[in-house]
Amino acid sequence: MIIEPNSVTLGARVLELDLSSTLKESQVDALMRALGQHGVLEFPEQALTTTDLKSFSERFGQLYISPGGRAQAKGHPEVMILSNMTKDGQALGLKDAGQSWHTDMSYSKTIALANILYGKTIPHRDGRPLGATQFRDMHAAYEDLPLALKKTLETKTITHDFNKFWEMMRARPGSTRPALSEQERQARPPATHPAFLTHPITGKKVLYANPGYAIRINDLSEEESSATLEFLFEHQLQDKYLYTYQWKKNSLLMWDNIGTTHNAVADYEPHEHRYIERCQVMATRLFGPNGTTQPIMFPSGVTL
Numbered sequence: 001m002i003i004e005p006n007s008v009t010l011g012a013r014v015l016e017l018d019l020s021s022t023l024k025e026s027q028v029d030a031l032m033r034a035l036g037q038h039g040v041l042e043f044p045e046q047a048l049t050t051t052d053l054k055s056f057s058e059r060f061g062q063l064y065i066s067p068g069g070r071a072q073a074k075g076h077p078e079v080m081i082l083s084n085m086t087k088d089g090q091a092l093g094l095k096d097a098g099q100s101w102h103t104d105m106s107y108s109k110t111i112a113l114a115n116i117l118y119g120k121t122i123p124h125r126d127g128r129p130l131g132a133t134q135f136r137d138m139h140a141a142y143e144d145l146p147l148a149l150k151k152t153l154e155t156k157t158i159t160h161d162f163n164k165f166w167e168m169m170r171a172r173p174g175s176t177r178p179a180l181s182e183q184e185r186q187a188r189p190p191a192t193h194p195a196f197l198t199h200p201i202t203g204k205k206v207l208y209a210n211p212g213y214a215i216r217i218n219d220l221s222e223e224e225s226s227a228t229l230e231f232l233f234e235h236q237l238q239d240k241y242l243y244t245y246q247w248k249k250n251s252l253l254m255w256d257n258i259g260t261t262h263n264a265v266a267d268y269e270p271h272e273h274r275y276i277e278r279c280q281v282m283a284t285r286l287f288g289p290n291g292t293t294q295p296i297m298f299p300s301g302v303t304l
Contacts, residue, residue, distance in 0.1 A: 001027060003034050003041075009137045010243035010260065012038040019043055019252060020052045028059050031254075035114060036201025039260045040135055040245060043252040048118055050076050050277060053252075057116045057279035064105070064112065064280035067187035070094065073277060082117070082276040084268070092275065096169055096177070098264035101136070101237065102212025103257050104280060107162040109191050112257040113200070114281040122247045123272035129246050130268040133253065135260045136241040142196060142207040145235065153195040153228075156220065160213040162188040168212070192218065199259055200283065207236060210261045236261065247276075258283070 002015040012034060017027070035041055048056075050073050057063055063078040071093040073079035081093030105112035123130040142150075163180060170177045180188075195217065197208045209217075211233045217225040244265075245253060255262065268274060 001030065003030075003038075005038055006243070008243050009140060009241060010039040010135050011042070011245065012040070013042045013044060015044070017043065019046050019056045020048055023056070023059060032060065032201060035254065035256050036199060036259065039137060039139075040243060040253065040255045042245065043254070044248060044250075046118065046250055046252050048250075048252065050079055053116070053118050053277055053279060054078055056252075057281055060116075061113050061281040061284040064282055068184050078279055080278045080280070082264075082278055083121075083274055084270055085121070085273050085275055096172070096175065096266065097278075098133075098262065099172075099266050100165065100168055100212055101210065101233075101261050101263045102165055103138075103208075103210045103261045105257065105282070106160040106193065106208065106210055106213045107165075107188060107191050111193065111283050112280055113283040114254055114257055115262075116252065116254045116279045116281060118252045118277045119247045119249055119275075120277065121273050121275035122249050123268035123274045125268070125272060129248065130265075130272060131274050132244050132246045132265045132267075134263045134265060135243045135245070135255060136236055136262075137243070138206040138208070138236065138241075138259050138261060139199070139202065139204055140241050141236040141238075142205045145207065149228075149231075150196075153217070156195045157192045157218045158195050158209050158214050158229075159190050159192050159216040159218060160210075161190040161215045162213065164215055165212040190215070197258060201256075202259070206259050207232065208258070209233070209236075211237075212261075257281075 001017045003012050004015065005012045054076055065077045071081045073081055082097045083093035084095040085092045104115060166180055169175060193208055195209055196205045199206050209232045214229060217228055220228065
């Protein structure tokens with residue numbers, strides 16, 4: 001296994017590793033460390049079945065199953081389909097997933113550690129690939145915050161709400177997303193997390209206040225909360241934190257969902273087909289010879 005860091009703020013390529021084979025525990029540990037260090041890992045030229053993707057992903061923690069049951073791979077509810085393609089008039093997957101800056105599962109009591117996506121069909125136009133995924137570095141965003149603001153928010157928590165992002169997407173022109181059912185709302189109640197998390201891999205602080213789900217800084221007035229969130233959102237969107245990954249067919253992309261935010265670029269048309277399989281790894285980890293799963297993330301902070 002060779003890990004080649006990018007020459008930009010985030011990202012590395014992992015070479016000479018076949019993800020369809022069973023990884024050694026030492027390889028899993030090395031990839032976890034690399035994920036914390038580089039934020040985004042690309043594994044090019046893979047040949048994976050849906051079962052292979054699931055098997056690789058679950059080595060890093062418990063896989064999330066959406067309570068809504070939307071866009072799941074047949075026989076594999078842990079695998080979600082991201083696609084603008086249809087078959088017999090039926091959508092094959094979610095066509096607008098991730099199209100705004102956010103980090104997944106911040107609205108959940110147990111948050112997400114990583115996303116793992118495998119690109120099967122990548123849209124092109126005039127020989128140029130489309131549908132990039134963008135990332136921003138929340139380790140660096142925290143480091144650059146004014147010291148006074150760090151002190152103000154050091155003990156503050158932020159409320160995150162799934163419905164905020166869902167309604168943002170529903171309001172987009174041409175959206176076909178239905179309103180969440182009452183059952184879906186109850187399955188995803190708002191959650192509260194520290195404004196600054198201690199990253200479970202790096203042990204360093206990260207800014208955890210993404211524009212997609214964060215709605216309220218607790219223990220501040222409504223006016224001060226709104227103004228501070230607006231500042232945090234603008235601060236983290238600076239170009240110096242940006243890394244853009246351009247998808248390649250048969251590449252697998254794994255990214256840190258605690259130390260980065262991400263955005264899916266929707267620059268392709270309905271006839272320019274995209275089909276990607278995705279697993280969401282929750283902030284749990286397999287420890288010890290008995291293979292028990294233990295949480296590494298709690299609402300009050302992080303513990304290893």
